[in-house]
Amino acid sequence: MIGYTARRLLLMIPMLFGIVVLVFVMLNVIGGDQALVLLGQEGTPEQLEALRRELLLDQPLSVQFAAYIGKLVQGDLGYSLFQSQSVFEAVSGRLGATLELAIVALLIAILIGVPLGILAAIRHGRISDILAMLFAQLGISMPVFWMGILLMFLFAVTLDWLPAIGRGEPLLVAIVELFRGDPGVLLDSLAHLALPAITLGVGAAAIISRLVRSAMLDTLSLDFVRTAHAKGLGPSRITLAHVLRNALLPVASMIGLRFGALLGGAVLTEGIFGWPGLGQLSVAAINQRDIPLIQGVVLTFALMFALVNLIVDLAYAAIDPRIRYD
Amino acid sequence: MRKLLRNPSLLIGGTIVVVIVLLAIAAPWVTTYQLEEMDMRNRFSLPSAEHWLGTDNFGRDLWTRLLYGARISIGVAVVSVGLAAIIGTVVGLASGYFGGLFDLIVSRIVDVFLGFPPLIMALTVVAALGPGVTNLMVALTAVFWTEYARVVRAITLSQREIDYVAAAQAVGASWARILVVHILPNCLGPITVLATLGIGTAIVAESGLSFLGIGVEPPTPTWGWTLSYGMRFLRADPWMSTIAGLCIMLTVLGFNLFGDGLRDLLDPRRVTSGRRGRRTAIAD
Numbered sequence: 359m360i361g362y363t364a365r366r367l368l369l370m371i372p373m374l375f376g377i378v379v380l381v382f383v384m385l386n387v388i389g390g391d392q393a394l395v396l397l398g399q400e401g402t403p404e405q406l407e408a409l410r411r412e413l414l415l416d417q418p419l420s421v422q423f424a425a426y427i428g429k430l431v432q433g434d435l436g437y438s439l440f441q442s443q444s445v446f447e448a449v450s451g452r453l454g455a456t457l458e459l460a461i462v463a464l465l466i467a468i469l470i471g472v473p474l475g476i477l478a479a480i481r482h483g484r485i486s487d488i489l490a491m492l493f494a495q496l497g498i499s500m501p502v503f504w505m506g507i508l509l510m511f512l513f514a515v516t517l518d519w520l521p522a523i524g525r526g527e528p529l530l531v532a533i534v535e536l537f538r539g540d541p542g543v544l545l546d547s548l549a550h551l552a553l554p555a556i557t558l559g560v561g562a563a564a565i566i567s568r569l570v571r572s573a574m575l576d577t578l579s580l581d582f583v584r585t586a587h588a589k590g591l592g593p594s595r596i597t598l599a600h601v602l603r604n605a606l607l608p609v610a611s612m613i614g615l616r617f618g619a620l621l622g623g624a625v626l627t628e629g630i631f632g633w634p635g636l637g638q639l640s641v642a643a644i645n646q647r648d649i650p651l652i653q654g655v656v657l658t659f660a661l662m663f664a665l666v667n668l669i670v671d672l673a674y675a676a677i678d679p680r681i682r683y684d
Numbered sequence: 685m686r687k688l689l690r691n692p693s694l695l696i697g698g699t700i701v702v703v704i705v706l707l708a709i710a711a712p713w714v715t716t717y718q719l720e721e722m723d724m725r726n727r728f729s730l731p732s733a734e735h736w737l738g739t740d741n742f743g744r745d746l747w748t749r750l751l752y753g754a755r756i757s758i759g760v761a762v763v764s765v766g767l768a769a770i771i772g773t774v775v776g777l778a779s780g781y782f783g784g785l786f787d788l789i790v791s792r793i794v795d796v797f798l799g800f801p802p803l804i805m806a807l808t809v810v811a812a813l814g815p816g817v818t819n820l821m822v823a824l825t826a827v828f829w830t831e832y833a834r835v836v837r838a839i840t841l842s843q844r845e846i847d848y849v850a851a852a853q854a855v856g857a858s859w860a861r862i863l864v865v866h867i868l869p870n871c872l873g874p875i876t877v878l879a880t881l882g883i884g885t886a887i888v889a890e891s892g893l894s895f896l897g898i899g900v901e902p903p904t905p906t907w908g909w910t911l912s913y914g915m916r917f918l919r920a921d922p923w924m925s926t927i928a929g930l931c932i933m934l935t936v937l938g939f940n941l942f943g944d945g946l947r948d949l950l951d952p953r954r955v956t957s958g959r960r961g962r963r964t965a966i967a968d
Contacts, residue, residue: 503891622804
């Protein structure tokens with residue numbers, strides 16, 4: 359297992375390096391002149407030249423890339439052109455909000471999607487299966503931003519039950535406050551989190567329910583299920599103890615892959631609900647053409663995605679005794 | 685025909701897709717209003733005989749704007765998915781057939797592209813190239829091509845081992861002929877299914893980027909932009925956003941159902957199974 363983990367970690371390095379190269383090429387070669395973006399139209403040619411020299415833009419691309427990589431391995435992502443802080447500060451200040459949103463949304467998706475998929479599979483072909491799959495089809499087809507607007511209109515504008523925009527205290531801080539005897543902070547955090555997390559979670563729940571249903575149906579037709587029936591086990595025990603355990607393994611790895619779509623959805627959800635995370639930061643950075651910041655945000659997203667897939671792969675290897683990674 | 689009737693997804697999805705595509709093509713003939721025609725006395729009106737889907741904040745007819753919006757949204761999706769399918773297929777065929785170093789390099793490049801969450805990849809390309817219809821299509825192509833490359837490569841690898849390829853080589857068929865005449869036809873079914881499902885995903889992606897204000901630029905009336913712009917008047921007039929969102933959802937639903945139905949038709953073994961696992965979904 360340790361060997362597998364080490365090998366899996368080593369394999370991440372060339373992929374991440376490839377991502378760094380691709381992002382660097384896209385943003386620095388195709389993306390235009392950062393000095394021009396910074397100075398705008400007012401800069402004199404001399405100022406422009408001086409700034410280019412300062413930003414190493416007068417150097418060959420290989421030198422620029424080597425300098426960038428040199429800083430990157432020391433954790434230095436550069437300085438934002440417009441946020442008057444380093445890219446690392448800007449990104450780390452927002453990372454928690456995006457992670458909180460994505461993780462809670464994923465939990466909601468699993469809590470809705472898995473039971474729905476099980477229900478659809480054990481009632482295969484009946485009305486509850488059809489209704490569950492109708493929900494799934496609608497959930498998949500519904501753009502996340504439209505779902506967000508509808509929920510916002512219903513629960514924040516019309517009913518006025520939940521706040522429409524913004525974020526309360528970070529969830530972890532709110533939980534600490536709860537133990538200090540102040541539940542109000544947690545309630546406020548959850549109220550702010552509810553709409554964005556449900557918005558993001560429902561689409562993922564739809565996909566998870568289809569994956570669970572299909573994996574369950576595949577597993578239900580296997581021989582060991584017939585043996586379990588023959589042994590006289592009850593249907594609920596067969597479903598929960600035998601079929602579900604086997605069916606959930608491939609689903610778990612798919613959920614890891616879905617995390618990428620969830621991160622993309624988070625960018626849109628943050629835009630609707632004014633959630634102060636990486637998504638909003640990236641859109642602002644793109645609108646301002648703040649290349650170092652875009653670069654930092656994109657690399658952070660890619661790193662998160664890679665880490666989640668790594669964790670899922672390792673968990674998969676640990677849970678499934680049939681898999682031996684030599 | 686009987687097969688078709690036993691496949692409601694294909695039938696319902698196909699009908700939705702055909703109706704919406706025909707309406708988009710026939711836009712100038714199915715509305716009497718001009719795209720930018722304003723009627724300030726009739727702002728934010730609800731559906732009526734005069735304005736079938738109501739009007740926006742300038743009193744412009746929403747039916748007209750959504751029809752023209754369909755041209756952009758579906759057009760961008762079809763072109764980018766088409767380009768992605770062509771690039772991915774060519775790369776996948778070559779990579780699977782020739783193998784070796786070429787295959788190794790291509791596979792690593794595909795891995796790098798798949799290392800990005802899909803919408804983040806699209807955002808990066810738009811950030812590099814700037815907004816606009818063409819750049820958006822490039823961005824979406826950059827997201828989608830890997831899916832085709834992977835699938836076609838896998839099929840090519842398995843087909844290459846089958847005797848008929850060896851027979852074709854033995855009678856002196858060129859590699860180009862083997863790839864195009866013998867192996868490519870085996871890939872067309874999966875490619876068609878992927879592309880149909882991909883169009884739905886691309887429509888959502890285009891709307892999402894336009895919604896964020898970094899996709900197609902106004903005044904082009906894309907669905908995503910209409911939805912996003914309508915959000916400003918959500919309290920006073922939720923209709924504008926609602927109807928734009930409904931258009932996106934119905935179209936995506938149509939393509940998804942059609943794609944699912946098509947897959948069941950082309951691959952009967954998978955009728956009971958759900959959607960394939962790895963789909964480049966952007967923001968669902």
